[in-house]
Amino acid sequence: MEKHQISLGAINLEAAHPAALAAFWAGVTGATPLPGGDSVYLPPADPDGFAMFFQPLTGARPERQAIHLDLTVPWGSRQREVERLLALGATHRWDVLDEHPHVQWTTLADPEGNLFCVAEHPPVVASAP
Template sequence: MDAPQITLGSINVEAADPNALATFWATLTGGTPTSTGDSVYLPPAGPGGFAMFFQPLTGPRPDHPTIHLDLTVPWGTRRQEVDRLISAGATKLWDVLDEHPHVRWTTMADPEGNLLCVAEHPPSS
C-alpha cells in the first residue's frame, strides 16, 4: 500500500471577531489576510508555512480547548518570540523549561483564548 499523500490545507478557527483574530495571527505568521464576507483567509507566508481560515463563531466557546497549535522557533529565540506575541495581544500562561531535555516551550493564549505553544528544540550535536 502506498503512503498517504495528505497535507495540511488550512487550520480553521471559529472566532467572535474573525478580522481581529486573523490580524493577530498575521502578525505571528507574516501572512496577509483576505476578507471574504464574514470570513477571513490567511495564506501561508512562505514555504513551510501554514494557512488559516477564520469564520464567525457558531455557538458558545468550549470551556476547555481540545486542540492547540505547537509553533516552533529557532533555539534561543523563544523568549523574544513570546515577547513579540504578547505585544501583539497574546497572553503568556506558563513556561515548561526542564520537563523534557529535547524541548522548552511557553504556553500562551491568543486574544480570543485559543491556546498555542511556542517551542524551541536545542540544536543537534
C-alpha cells in the same frame, strides 16, 4: 505500499471577531489576510508556512480546548519570539523549561483565548565514535 499524499490545507477557527483574530495571527505568521464576507482566509506566508481560516462563532465556546498549535522556533529565540507575540496581543499562560531535556516551550493564548505554544529544541550534539 501506496504513498498517501495528504497535507494540512488550513487551520480553521471560529471567532467572535474573525477579522481582529486574523489580524493577530497575520502578525504572528507574516501573512496577509484575505477577507471574504464574514470570514477571513490567511494564506501561508511562505512555502513552509500554514494557512488559517477564521469564521464567525456559531455557538458557545467549549469549556475545554481539545486542540492547540505547537509553533517551533530556532533554539535560543523562543523568549524573543514570545515577547514579540505578547506585544501583538497574546497572553502568557505558562512556561515549561526544565521538565524535558529535548524541548522548552511557552504556552500563550491569542486575543480570544485560544492556546498555542512556542517551542524550541536544543541542537543535537553528535557524540564521538
